[in-house]
Amino acid sequence: MVAVRLQDVAARAGVSQATASRVLNGSARVPGEGVADRVRAAARELGYVPNAQAQALARASTGLLGLVVHDIADPYFSSIARGVQAAARTARKHMLLASTDRDFDIEREAVSTFIAHRADAIVLAGSRQSGDLDLDLEAEFARYRDNGGRVVVIGQPLACGGAVEPENHSGAANLADALVAAGHTQFAVVGGPGSIRTAVDRRNGFVEALGRRGLTPLVEVSGDFTRDGGYSAARRLAGALELRADTGTTPVCVFAVTDVMAIGAIAAWRELGLSVPRDVCVAGFDDIPTLRDHTPSLSTVALPLEHIGARAVELALCRDFGPDDLRESVPGSVVLRDSTRLP
Amino acid sequence: MVAVRLQDVAARAGVSQATASRVLNGSARVPGEGVADRVRAAARELGYVPNAQAQALARASTGLLGLVVHDIADPYFSSIARGVQAAARTARKHMLLASTDRDFDIEREAVSTFIAHRADAIVLAGSRQSGDLDLDLEAEFARYRDNGGRVVVIGQPLACGGAVEPENHSGAANLADALVAAGHTQFAVVGGPGSIRTAVDRRNGFVEALGRRGLTPLVEVSGDFTRDGGYSAARRLAGALELRADTGTTPVCVFAVTDVMAIGAIAAWRELGLSVPRDVCVAGFDDIPTLRDHTPSLSTVALPLEHIGARAVELALCRDFGPDDLRESVPGSVVLRDSTRLP
């Protein structure tokens, strides 16, 4: 990297490095007649590109924003990433991305790297295990925050500054209410890993709402928080419930705690010759963009994913980001579609 | 950012900064008995995190890799990003991501930022306009390369070092052949913007293969390279072809130059009461993961998207990346599914 340096630009323009710096970085100081033009011309002619590393070292901030997701190819995360990207742009920040493949070691490593790069803020998306398994991470965040770093988590039980909290519990409860109101009477649940709070909250919200109406899920199964997790859980559920086609009876309504799992479940049932919503009904959670063209259309709790990503950035960059936690709830809205339609 | 510095660690360990640096960065030099342990202990106790900006300045390389995509929420790009991320990790690089929203000004700006951050390499995904509209960008890349930067484009007509080239032309041709072999006789095309090479190559490959068999598309329409672009193009196409349901005749087979457009097209037709493949058949291109659970299952040309992303990184980081262009073709494979099934 033997690039053109500010010094070269200054020399060609016949000014000091300090002046060149002031002209090019748009400092408040107004340079004398023609000076600015000369510097800018020199910069252009030489093809000067400021060294952001050097700037970062000399200034306080790097203009970098780190985003950690579980899987960038998952529509849930890529939608959030899109929102983060948009908000980062308007804040004139640039995005460091880590897709961890759901590996917590990789995640920790990614966070360390972001801190090493002195990212101005870090957004952690993707549900974390609840419990105190991540003391290392919390300690690292604490130091990072002491040094002026900002951390915002999306839907996680980590207390580390900021949090955007999708209303998982009440969203799932509202969904249950809506399904009961629509005439459903028999339910089952496809849950996620017990260690993931988002999964647990949604499951609990749903089951508790059912309980308030005197209902209990016939069966609960669970799987990974992925399409394949939903697929295999759904097969087990079909076995447990002895689901069959064309029974003519009111189908069981299954709540899958995330859309990708619901989609996997539908695929599994289809292979078993079961039709949705005729033989079994299903609702998900998130309203990922993929759903728009899915058949059957999927009932779900719609979360404004891009907005969530954008808000996380705004929270992180918020002026009054202090020692206290800044948290913001984001409600979801129930959307009933074909997949839970009763005859 | 008043973080712990190497100096602090050295002081606590009772060694010089140079020694501390050598211990912590794993230089080849082997320190004396116990020294390494003392330094490492000090680093741990103090919670030392190296300042990557300072390291980058002192060393040659930053360990950063820039990826530019049109839209990170588009499955095509998020799949590529996943591959890039995986390859970057194994190369111990970290990823700067820019999602440009298909705005070429934003794209240029993103590239500038990556260069300013002295990214070791830049991967440009997302089709570029053909023609010479981007002299600025090419000039900037040229300088970047002179300074040791590496650039790899995915499926673009830019000559700038490396390129991963999906075989769009032949893939589309093979698709046409396969459809003809399957009994299709009437075709139409939903193309992308005329200025995007990927779209044009696919369209040409398809139409030329048809031509070799004495066939010509009945109609060609085009739209944006997005789901909505496919949706609106498909409506126009339905009008032009006067598509109707249940005619009992052999349906027209439509080639949409990208899966997302095909999906949009199917949605449009469904709204018009047309059924795929009964009233109209359709094939896409890419085999995005979304397709896995789409109904009807979509015929397409499968591209190994993650692999493409990974190869772009490997090419960029390849030792013999010289002044000559390094390019690699990636074939696509035709997959016929329900959406082109004849009765």
Add this chain to the structure above:
DNA sequence: CTGAAAGCGCTTACAG
């Protein structure tokens, strides 16, 4: 308004 100089936190020849 402009410039000389110190400093940001590291790495790495160069001596010892």
Add this chain to the structure above:
DNA sequence: CTGAAAGCGCTTACAG
């Protein structure tokens, strides 16, 4: 093996 020192490319008080 270890350390003093220069240097990476910028910014920014501090003088003038």
